[in-house]
Amino acid sequence: MPEKLKVDTRMTVETPEGVDFQFVIAGPGKRCVAFALDSLIKVGTMILCVFLLMAITGTNGELPAVSNGIVLVIWFAMSWMYGACCEAFLDGRTLGKISQGLRVVRTNGTPIGWFEAFGRNLLLVPDSFLVFGPIALNTVGVLSMAATRRMQRLGDLVFDTMVIDEAREFISRSPDIAVGVDPIERAECRGRYHVPERTLAVIERLFEGDRLISDGRREEIARTLSVQLRERLGYIEPQPDPHNPNAFFAQTPRKHTAFLKRIIKTFADDGQGDTSEDAPLKKARTTSRRAVGSAADSSAMSLDRIVAEAADYEMEDHSKKQTATATLPTPADDYVDPTYLVDFDEDSPTKTSEGESS
């Protein structure tokens, strides 16, 4: 079976509990910085020890024979043992790795043991072979990283480990998409439809800052989605103001992009720019059932309030749903929740069965 092509550096790991979760593989940049820092620490410790011994023995320049032996042993410890001991005792991290937020784990996500830590550090020797002369440090390791999916150097390959990036780059909604955009009002739509999260994600991708798309091209792409969404929502197309048509027509060339931004504003439910980890929790909405009842007549009520109460994302446009379920049941109807969730599951299964019988 062909491996799915990956465009980012995330690796999915399955836990014994049968859940997939993702690690971000550390790239060569961060690893280089960590490596350089570690080298500095090694050399620094050596120099510090030499000075310390000089201070203790009170000689300057020449070290007595015993100190010479100590220095050599420390040199040995630094060059062969430093990385291994750090990774064994600090849960797969050296000091350099801590500073970069990196960690060594097994490829199944479990922490590494002593022998793996020791072995992968011994294999720094072949990894740091110079292939193209003194300029290209760690050539073998870098080549091996380039050739493997998990960016493993030889030491990682042999001992089945990988270096992961623990820095949490939180995937947040880019706050600037929906700045200064009005949410879609209830009165503007005839239908009842909740834009699912995955659609929102697609829209966000379209507006990502690192995407080099001209405004015209973005409008073209947006059109496909926008037209569909307008239809689902029963969006009432605004008409030009007869007294001042210019304002309307000035907006038409970008109307799909603008519409998608309004979708984001309306349905993306987390606070803008709020990137703290428990943001989704804070925003747990407390809409009461009464709000839905009054929603139909209150024109000022924004869609997302209603949606919060009424819409499972599976519950689409009402009329469509009924015709669909009448002919053949969709798999969503047979879907059974995990048992522990069933007791507070009130909406969807009962509702759809009512819809079928009526």
Add this chain to the structure above:
Amino acid sequence: MNRERFIKRRREDWQQFEKLLDRMYGSRLGKWQGQDVTRLSNLYRSICYDLSLVQSREWGARLEQYLNDLVARGHNCLYRTPPRSLDSALKFLSEGFPQLLRRRKTFFFVALALFAIPFLIAMFVGIVDPVLAEQLVDRTELEDVRQNFSKTMYTEIDSEYAEQRSAAAGFYVWNNVGIAFRCFALGVFFGLGTVVTLIFNGLSLGARSGYLVNQGHADYFFSFAVTHGSFELTAIVIAGAAGLLLGWGMIHPGDLTRRESLRVHGMDAVKLATGAGFMLLIAALIEGYFSPLPIPNVIKYVVGTMMWILVFVYLTYSGRTAHDGFPVAVDRDHHSPAGQLIREELA
């Protein structure tokens, strides 16, 4: 079910889990409370369900990311390296390492051949024809060695060594253990690096010893080398065996996939290399403090012979069980490659 109600219902658990994690991740396993562990593992399992639910329903990237982080942290907290004590380290050195070496004895003998045959040839060449030996080892180096072991120098070094012993021991630690580790690590190039290292070390050592014998310093040299040689030479060969094992795992995976084969062979190899390093530490101490002592050579020969016997007994009999020589079927340490393979097979 509704996303918001789901969040409302579960958030308390998530927050509790976070608090527990913060508290338990930092502390050592020995200090964990029983009820905390139960609570943590229960919460962890339920959060795994939460994550899969959110994933399957696509309830938003942020929520998924948040739960993903919780699961990852919980996973790292629960599935951590089993604590290793000094006791287990001692057990490895006293039993595990010789057992492992006996299980992989083919590699040991191959490495021995790769080291000993060039050594004997070069030694023969050195004894018979010192001029030819200069082709193998640089002339100045040979001269240095000869100076070191000539009679006058030898006694001088003895008195000098009284204060230089620690420096010498430090040097042997740094140099010899380094050579052994390098010899192992170069095995990653399909074993070629190890083969080359073994042969060259054998040649150069052999040529030097042969040259010394030829120059008539045999007694000084052998009395010096016999004691620490027991640990040192054996350890170099073991490190070579480790490198060959690593290379063999790459060349010939057998029934395993190449990845699994690398993992299994690599773990065994690094264990052998660890044992070799330990033996070389002992050798360095002997070489630094005992070998150059100004005592009658007879004593050195006697002690040296005893050391050889000790090494032989240690590697042959230590940790011997009823079914020695067979791979251990079920590894207690379920994190070890063997245990992992078994579990994967059962699953």
